Amino acid sequence: MISRSTPCSFCRSEAGFKIGEVAYWDIAEANVVQCEKCRQMQLDPMFTEDEVVAGCIASHAHEKQKLPPRWFIKNNKRHFRAGVRFAAYLKSKGIHPRRVMEMGPGEGYFSRALATMIPGLEVVCVDADEQVAIELKRDHGFETHVGLVEDLSSVPDNEFDLIIGRDFLEHVIDPARVIQNCHRLLKTGGHLYILTPNGYQDVWHIYLRWKLYSDKTDLFGNHLNYFDGAALVEYLKQSGLTPVDCHQEGAKTFRRGAGWSFDPRHAGPPPKRLPHRDYFFEPGNDQPVSVEDVLPSPVWLDNAFFRKLLSLRYTLGHLPSLEFSINRQVGHYISCLNQKT
Numbered sequence: 001m002i003s004r005s006t007p008c009s010f011c012r013s014e015a016g017f018k019i020g021e022v023a024y025w026d027i028a029e030a031n032v033v034q035c036e037k038c039r040q041m042q043l044d045p046m047f048t049e050d051e052v053v054a055g056c057i058a059s060h061a062h063e064k065q066k067l068p069p070r071w072f073i074k075n076n077k078r079h080f081r082a083g084v085r086f087a088a089y090l091k092s093k094g095i096h097p098r099r100v101m102e103m104g105p106g107e108g109y110f111s112r113a114l115a116t117m118i119p120g121l122e123v124v125c126v127d128a129d130e131q132v133a134i135e136l137k138r139d140h141g142f143e144t145h146v147g148l149v150e151d152l153s154s155v156p157d158n159e160f161d162l163i164i165g166r167d168f169l170e171h172v173i174d175p176a177r178v179i180q181n182c183h184r185l186l187k188t189g190g191h192l193y194i195l196t197p198n199g200y201q202d203v204w205h206i207y208l209r210w211k212l213y214s215d216k217t218d219l220f221g222n223h224l225n226y227f228d229g230a231a232l233v234e235y236l237k238q239s240g241l242t243p244v245d246c247h248q249e250g251a252k253t254f255r256r257g258a259g260w261s262f263d264p265r266h267a268g269p270p271p272k273r274l275p276h277r278d279y280f281f282e283p284g285n286d287q288p289v290s291v292e293d294v295l296p297s298p299v300w301l302d303n304a305f306f307r308k309l310l311s312l313r314y315t316l317g318h319l320p321s322l323e324f325s326i327n328r329q330v331g332h333y334i335s336c337l338n339q340k341t
């Protein structure tokens, strides 16, 4: 048991168990600590806003320099298909949003799919990276806010029917405050949808490197939080967000040993401490992908009947993932749909 320098975001406890160490570019280093009370795992000390923004911009630029455009096209098409399926999922639950906010939307193709499948839908995006916000507005015409969802004081209360955070909550400095702010921003009866890695699997490579080699892991993607699914749902409930559909899904990573196998091959990479200032956007090289490369032909999108066919095609072309109880620490992702009541 250790005493933390940043209290737990959720229960404010200052005691925890150390389960690993990380290095973030040449920017910062921290322990990973599991809260002794509510079981959530977070960095300690937690990074500052400036550190996170600097690392995010470097990671984003590094990715764009390292990966070929076809990787972005493929990835964005995957997000678009997921958005089309999510629109069908919402309909199946009787949820018909008019105004939606996506937090940390990446290149925006998930929300673009929602806007395509739900005519008249208004999309608002929030991102900490100004460059990302500029591209979202340019590519999709979304209303954008630059900043942290922890703050967002410029957006009025009871504003949205639906708030989406896919692969988002693990990246924020204060996830409890994000959830409280989502509650504030949602209309009564509105929904919050969270998709985030199962923390026990996600933290495993950091834990193994520390356990086997007493070493730090290179924190390349900036995961600052590692969630216990049941504890997350408990916190959502406490915050006035009633579970509608909360489960864990996907068994592939678990089968390979993430979360249980002490195989040294699962240990994370040692710290490289790359100089983050060396990574930046080169003018003219900031858009490897055009919207037309990603979206299906307009034939599929312009007409309601063809959109239905497209939805059917994406649903049939996608194997349903195995679902597990939120109370078991199995599954690659934690998926939570909750309603403000």
Ligand SMILES: [Zn+2]
Residues within 6 Å of the ligand: 008, 009, 010, 011, 012, 013, 035, 036, 037, 038, 039, 040
């Ligand atoms: Zn706690």
